[in-house]
Amino acid sequence: MRKTIFSLFVYLLITAGAALMLLPFAWMVSTSFKTRSEVETWPPKWTSKNFSRTWDVKVKLSRSSAGGIDWKGLTLREALVLSRTEESGNILSIQIDDDPVYRGTMVLSLSDNFSYLAGKLDDSQFKEFSQRLLQRDLPEQIGKLISSSKNAEEFFSNFFAMYLYGSEAILDRRNYISQLEKTIETSLNQAETFERYSNRLPEEYKQEYIEMISDGKKLLNERLSELSILKKGSVAILQTDEISMIDKSLKNTLNILQSNELFENLKDNALMRLYKARVISPVEDLLNLIEVYTFVREYFKSVQIQKADTRQIVFSFLSKKEKDQLLKEYLSMEHFSADVEKIIQFQMNQSTESLPENVEKLLDERLYEEFKSLPIENIRVYIQQLKQVLSSLSGILSDMKISSLDQFESYEKMLEFFEDLSLNQTAQIALEKLGNLSKVISKDVFWKMAVILYDNVQQIAKLRKIYSQVQNSMKLLQAPDFVKNVRLKQNQTIEIELNNVHPVYLEDDNYTLRVNFSFAEMLANIFHNYVTAWKSAPFGVYYINTAFVSTVTTILEVIIAAMAAYAFALMNFPGKNLIFALFLGTMMIPGEVLLVPNFITISKLGWIDTYYALIIPWVVSVFAIFLMRQHFLTLPRELQDAARIDGCSHFRFLWTVVVPISKPVVITSALLKFVGSWNAFLWVLIVTNKDKFRTLPVGLQTFSSDVGTIYNQLMAAATFSILPVIVLFLFTQKYFIRGIARTGLK
Template structure:
């Protein structure tokens, strides 16, 4: 191989190594930037991809019909602190029976056009019952009424008082217990576990009943003992068959534990019910034979009569549990058949298409409501001026803050500390409203509203609060509420405090009204296509970036239960402008998730000040070590360099103690002063200064130039690459400082960007898409700075090593 060929191969290998190294260094950065554009579900997807649906002009999203009925539609996780303190005022009524809720089991959709399809299992538009067979429904209700007090204990409470006046309400309540809830009794796992326990209990009781009733007692005669022994022996023989049959039925249940769906099929239930009834017959047959045997053996013996009666009572109750389950499952099967066969009509169309309202559109509609709202003009003017398109999502918080300020102003006439009585009254209102919801007593509700509209005395208000608490079963909690109210009433006087209570009730009622209107305006989709059976669609949860999201479909005279067995499908479509916003949404969300504007200012300010001051100090020290002669110069410089071997973590505690003594913790002094001197910067500049000829320094001195002017007018300009290198290293180090800033700062007003990034990490996990977006816009200034100054950086490092 020739020398030229060797050089070519060497160059190729060198280029490969350089390009490969650059690629390996750039891939993590590229992945960070790619992640910053992804949707939350794409961050943890496997295998990982570089693309994102946020760049698509349309995508499908996962949906699931919310089958279980709930008591309230407030997601407490989405509330601000002010809203949480007044959460009872935000409690809406439960979703009505003509509203179908479709959960969004996917990433939040912030804008664009939403298309929801309601399809049957066959792909046709969803079907429902336009009318039901009232006679058949009445027969099912009669069967339910006959067994509702004799059902398995685990489901007795939820099945006891179902509404029977309407087929839709009855079916929804029954299926809520049977299917929709996590512990639904026809869920495969629940059903198999429950029936296995029931079979096992029956087997155990069959054996124990005879042993217990025929147990030998000290007072028994030999004849009695002999009769009991005979009954035990012959009963054991009689029970062998039934026990084996029960054990076989119990084992056969395992085949029903898994299936294509989580709910047991009707054909499977039919076989299970047949096994239950067969097992019941086996038990009853064995029981009758054992009782006959006992009566025959005892032959009227007075001593045995008590034991025989005890045995009879014990044995006859054994099959009761199996009978309860067979009757309940048989009823469910017939109700399910009735439900399926009653759905005789299809929706006029399967597609519902609507557009999400923009903040500007919501603000315009909300302003119209405020203008027509029957409240004081002063409140209207404040809300109209304070709420704008940029903060309309926080309109409820703005309203609450206004009411709280006004309420505190009134409290200040009687209280020095107005926060405490405000919280006490808010707690009382939350307790009262939630107790009314739990009590579900219309008469009591009217009584409370009437009392709040009149000049009810404080004593009567407290008595009414206790009455409501008693009706709701909250007698334990009401004691603390009343005690807190009494303490505040003793300060202001009872009657003025009664006025405050009545006033706060009215204000919380206003908050509830405003919150519902605000939520409806924000959530309602502007529909362009819909079946005639659909009135409106609300996209619940869109106001807040967190919390559950769902589509509430308001139906026209159709009970939602008829559509809960159908299959929804969803698709989102976007314009070019909306796609562009989606693509950069993570950056907007990350910026708004914390005061990053303040973090940016703090970071730039601290980095620039520490860099500027460090260069001044480093240049002066480097000049002394490079150009001046004084006793112990080299020893002192060696000591300076030795400090670089001390780990920075060792200095954290003494530095913190010093700053605490000076009172500088949580201030800019703590972020700047400890880091304005850098031994490395002194070393870097000294090495560069030493490359400049001493003759230049001597000539300047001859010309009458002072050391100060020589340093700043000649030496530093000639050392621009080294100075810029030191400044860049210091700026980057200060920009990326995390641990020290975390230790010495407490308030967000002082913290910097690296510490601000921890807002996206918690004990429950990290929002990596937002974290990567925040990290990306945090490092962009440093990257730009390096690109601008890289030639000086390279020159400064290179020249500092010259002699």
């Protein structure tokens, strides 16, 4: 019985130890399926929403719509051009404040009491509202806003931006409550100062004055404690109920502070007027900010009288075929030069993927070919420099409605045009560089090249805009009448193109987003990190390099180690034991000490960025020699004697007798070497600079940078990187265990 209990305890201990050892690997695999936000969530969870068929996604309104351009994908040159030419339309921009959405059917729901205003607010209505607003005691910035706004929509947009958006928003809870705390504390300090001036009042009012200040201080302290709690909240902006609470609290406070009979009796007293100005008026100013916002918001709500025919906007992702068809339609509606049109059609027949970049490359190649006979050392570099300079000047040209340099007769005419303008430093430097480039070749050839280049830049920018709009376009399945189109930019910004509705009339609603996935889409979500990680770097090349280097290194090491071990175990020669001791001594030298001399040697041989550097230094392993020697010593001497009698050479005896019967230890040595070579990082990083020769462990650093680490993709890459090693170990574990167990036994 006691023996059974002991055995059970041992088994439980072994099971717990195995589970503990497997825990990091299990956590790595679990993390590889998670989204970015789930990795950063505390406390951590083993599960992931990627295994769910429905996501509830957090969203917030964004006021940074850019008219549908994918700015992240633009070069500096194209950004400079498009920033001047793009016109923003009626776009409602909603930011996904959650993990990006890459697939599925998205359902954007409006609130139950949703309403909006079709068209624009009548000018007469806005004028009447403005007059009513100006009759109030307005903060200075609001008065300026009314006078500078051309229409109601511009005023409402800027007003709500001032109050609700950005880190400096008036109703940002930290900003407003901090200002409230500071104001009340200042009023309390002022009240303490005023306590000392009671002797300036008639005798019959002194006691009442002291009591008034004492009660006022007590009331202000209570309000400070009551409202300071609002500094903490789940959202940055104060909510409607919180604003109402502040409004009610401050009004009650001011009513109580000013309801004292002393104010009425001494309303002309200088001390009481000063008390009101120093203690009460600052609190009134804060309340006024709230009251102005409430007044404008209530009017803003009152003019929104239309109701939506449906309160859901349902849209899904377009297939590649649908995107290609839409791209053809968009391109057919735009005008390109004949040459560019031909290149676009040619590239469309090949593939629509990265169309603007591929068209630009073809245009550049044609330009290189046309001007390759010029007496310039590197025509490619020269053309790229000229493109960069023209891009710097494109902003000014676009502002002046100049779409082509053909509008100038010559280079000199263009310079005259710029002389009449007040240029910033960047433009002046660009003109200087342009002048230097023009001196390299004749003015006529230079001008011809500049005209072609500028036209190419303009047309590629136009093509990129169209391509970006198509790639971001979504299939609209259900929507209210005012929704014209929906785009999803960077998988995180929903842009709703509106029809006859200004976006400001939709920005006051609360939106909720739900994403539904089919079974196939759910599987795509589960393995999304693996696909993304694989595409983040040339992991196909890394896999081939790693497998090749590991296999070749392992084979060469086994051959060399087997021959050396045989010599040390079964052959006699002078100094054998001393040499073997020296071999073992090298194992005491840390590998890091050898990095510099090995690198110098490899550099001298010219092996940097070659397979030689990855293989040759690591084909000899003293540990493998030691492991095989210890096993070879256990072999019966009669085998060697019989082989000698039969005339067998050392070489033949080694490979036909010794190695086959030593299979476990040979496989163990090979497995240890293969795993070590597969996981090698530092040496590969040092001796390689190109992806062509790098291996998987070095490729994993793709997901780490100065700004942080993408842990979910890193874990996915690590998982598919070590998978071959795990599979190999599962098939060879019996040899591995047998080889370790039998080494050194007689």
